[in-house]
Amino acid sequence: MTASTDAPPWERYPHQPMDEDDVALYEGWLVRELRLPRCGRCRRWHTPPRSLCPFCWSDELAFTPLSGRGIVxxxxxxxxxxxxxxxxYPYPLVTVELAEQPGLRFTSTVVDGDADPAVIGSAVELVWIDRAGAPFPAFRTTSGGNA
Incomplete structure (x- = not known):
C-alpha cells in the first residue's frame, strides 16, 4: 500500500456509513478509482454494493473500475x-447515469465553481476532491455538451 492508503477505509472515511459489502468501494476511493460491483455471470454493475447481484442473484461479484463519464x-x-x-450549504448534488451501463447511477457533488447544479442531460466526468484529508469522488461538466 502507498502512504496515502495505509489506514483502512473506515478510518479514512469515518463519516461514511460502511459495511462489509461496500468496503471495496471506499478502498477504490483511496486510490482515486470509482469501483462498483460487477457480476461475473450476467456482467452487469450495480449500486449500492450488495453481496448478491440484484439481476441474477449470483455471488460472483468483483469491484470493477468505471470510467466516471456519464450524463446528469x-x-x-x-x-x-x-x-x-x-x-x-448550498450544496450541489447530481445523480449521474454512468456510461458503462444504462440505468447505472452514482450520486455525488458537482464542482463547477458555483452552487448551481449541472443541467440535466449535461455530460460529466469524474474528478477527485479532498474532503477531510481523504479523496472524495465528484463530477464536473465537460465540453461534450448535452446528450
Missing part, C-alpha cells in the same frame, strides 16, 4: 443538512 440524470441543490467535513 438528476440535479439539485441542498440548502440545509447535517454538518459534514467539507460540506457547505
Amino acid at each position: 440524470h438528476l440535479a439539485m441543490v441542498l440548502h440545509v443538512g447535517p454538518p459534514a467535513p467539507g460540506v457547505e
